[in-house]
Amino acid sequence: MPALLRVERLSKRFGGLRAVQDVSFEVQEGEILALIGPNGAGKTTTFHLITGFHRADSGRVLFGDSDLVGLRPSAVCLKGVCRTFQVARPFGDMTVLENVMTGAFSRRPRRAAAASRAREVLGLVGLEGKIDVLARDLTTIDQRRLEVARALSTDPRLVLLDETMAGLNQAEADVAVALVRRLREEGLTVVIVEHVMRAIMAIADRIVVLDHGQKIAEGLPREVVDDPEVVRAYLGSSYRHAS
Amino acid sequence: MTPTVVIQAVINGLLIGGIYGLVSIGVSLIFGVVKFVNFAHGEFLMVAMFATFWMWQLLGLDPYVSLFISVPLMFLFGACVQQVLFRRVIGGSDLPQIFLTFALGILLANLALLFFRADVRTVRTPYTDATINIANEIFISWPRLIAFLVALALSGALFTFLTRTDIGQAMRAAAQDRDTAMLVGIDPDRVYRVAVGLASALAAAAGTLLMPFFVVHPYVGAQFGLIAFVVVIVGTLGDIRGALLGGLLLGVVESLGIQFVGADSGRILVFLILLLTLILRPSGLFGGRGART
Structure with a gap:
């Protein structure tokens, strides 16, 4: 089955900083994919590139048959890809x-x-x-x-959630986890950026790990948390002991 | 000073205040949605006034008929100005925006001067001097009353449009947060075209409604533009209701000033109100925040 979203060799520089370098991954229809990594790894930038808030320097973002690179955020939304912001931005008035x-x-x-x-x-x-x-x-x-x-x-057919659980307490995070599951039951595909590993482990089908703008690991949750490279770059050796 | 004189001055002030409100709503709408002050707004009104004059002079069209031509035409004019000129300076610093709109105003005024000369013109209609005598010694001019009522109706229509329609809601969304608006599929360029188009259409309505009882000349825009800028500051920049109420308020203040200070210095009171507002309530009479509808 062809993937719903195919990110191919996506790159973006800001001046001398390579925010995202040659990142590729696929998201299958109905899947919950988590994007994790330390601060500054390029997770939010990847979201910006997919949804048109930044324009990729190179690479493609294939959603179904269409390349989203170069489309404006409003056009990306109408194609069926929607996202949330890291800091909630409601229309306050x-x-x-x-x-x-x-x-x-x-x-x-x-x-x-x-x-x-x-x-x-x-x-x-x-x-x-x-x-x-x-x-x-x-x-x-x-x-x-x-x-x-x-x-x-x-x-949307695909929802990108950017740190929806940051700052929530345990009970609230559990509610959020249940909500993400509901989304999948509604037939949606979800890509989630999150730091709360407990939540990630509970909901993600697969995990992609970014560090310094590059993909350093990809796989099932259990495989990824045992990956020495991921432990070194992000989770720290205490994670395995804690979980 | 008799009560009759005061009542008459207040009535005259309210009636012209409706027109001030209509022009100011346009300035406020552009500021609220597109986030800059259109210093050419008075000149947009002037263009519509000349259009109304020539349609009457050359085609014999009554202003209340040519309203249906001038308003849509100015909507298109505004949308084009947004697309071709204003769009280039959106989101940048203030200075290019000020220079661009100010220069556009000067250009329009001088084009009018070039083609129409500095003559003062007006439209004479059978009803230009028609009045209603509502009480002893108190008169209401028909064309002023009509201008006032249409201005109120259009303001109400705009308000309904902003709160009840999808494009109106998109406009309020884009005014509050452009990025988030794009996130939910709103094309900000389209919203901006509609906003500037609507603001121009309101200026056109004001200009056309003025013609049966007012004069047009190339510099008439500055006169109304200046009042509109005072109104939007007093009525809180970006606030549509504030612009209408501010227009009515300053219409009355100006009228009382003309009555009691002098015909040539009546606006002293208007600018006194501006100064008081800036000192006491710099964000305007209607709340602490700008850019709201």
Whole structure:
């Protein structure tokens, strides 16, 4: 089966810094792929390159039959790839429902249809009780939920989640893990950037490890955490003892 | 000073204030969505006024008929200006934006001077001097009343558009966070074209509605542009309701100034309000933050 997303030899430099170098990976339909690595490894930059916020210097991002490189973020979204930001960025002066409707409008110009889709995804993320709250008044976890709901409202086939669990406590992170699983049950494909290894191990089908802009490992979660290179670059030797 | 004089001045002020509001909403809309001040906005109004004048002079079209031509034409004009000129300076520093819009205003005013000369012109209609006598000694001018009512209706229509339609919602989203808007499939260039187009269309409506009772000349834009900039500062830059209410407020203030300070120095009060606002509430009367609808 051909992969849903094929990233091929993607590279991006910022001045002298090689933020992403020759990174290639594939994401299968229905899969949850985790992208991990130390800070500055190029995870978020990879997301930026896939979704058009940065333009790749070289390489391709094949989504289905189309190359996403060179498309604007709005066009990438309409192709069916949506992402969240590392720091939640709700439209603060809009209500929760309005926030999600901005996304739903991308495929439904009619207000009633957009509102009904928005309510649907708000139910999915567990925000149905707060639809009339102004987005800036939400708690951190609810802002993350909103961010995910807004992404989902655009009817993506592939969702890129950027550190959705950062700053959440244990119980909140468990809720987030359950939510990501729900996304897969809804038929979505997920690429997730995350530092919370416990969550990664719980949900990822496969892991790609980046370090200094390069892919240093790829494989099943258990294989990756035992990879000496990954332990050296990212997890540290204490990880194996702790888990 | 009799109460009648005061009431008459307030009424006249409110009526012209609706037009000020309409022009200011355009400035505020562009600032809120595209994030810069269009210093050529008064000249956009002037272009529409001349268009209305010539359609009356050459084709015999009544201003209330040519409204349906000038408004869509200026929408296209604004969208083109955005696409061809403004787009190049979006997101950069303030200076190129100021120079570009200011230069565009000077260019438009001087083109008008070149083609139409410095003559003062107006449209004479059968209803130009028509008034309603609402009470003893208190009169309302028909064309001013119509201008006021249409201005209010258009402001309401814009507000509805922004809150009730997909493009309106996209505009508010892009105004609040351009990147996130792109994330949910909103093309910011399209949103900007619509925003500048709408702002220009409102200026066109204001210009056309003015023609039955006002004069046009190449520099008339500066007169309205200046008031609009005061209005948007007083009414909080980027706030649509603030722009309308600010327009009404300053219309009344100006009218009272003309009545009680003097016809040639009535605007002293307007600028006094500006100074007081800047000293006491620099973010305007309607809240602490800019760029809201």
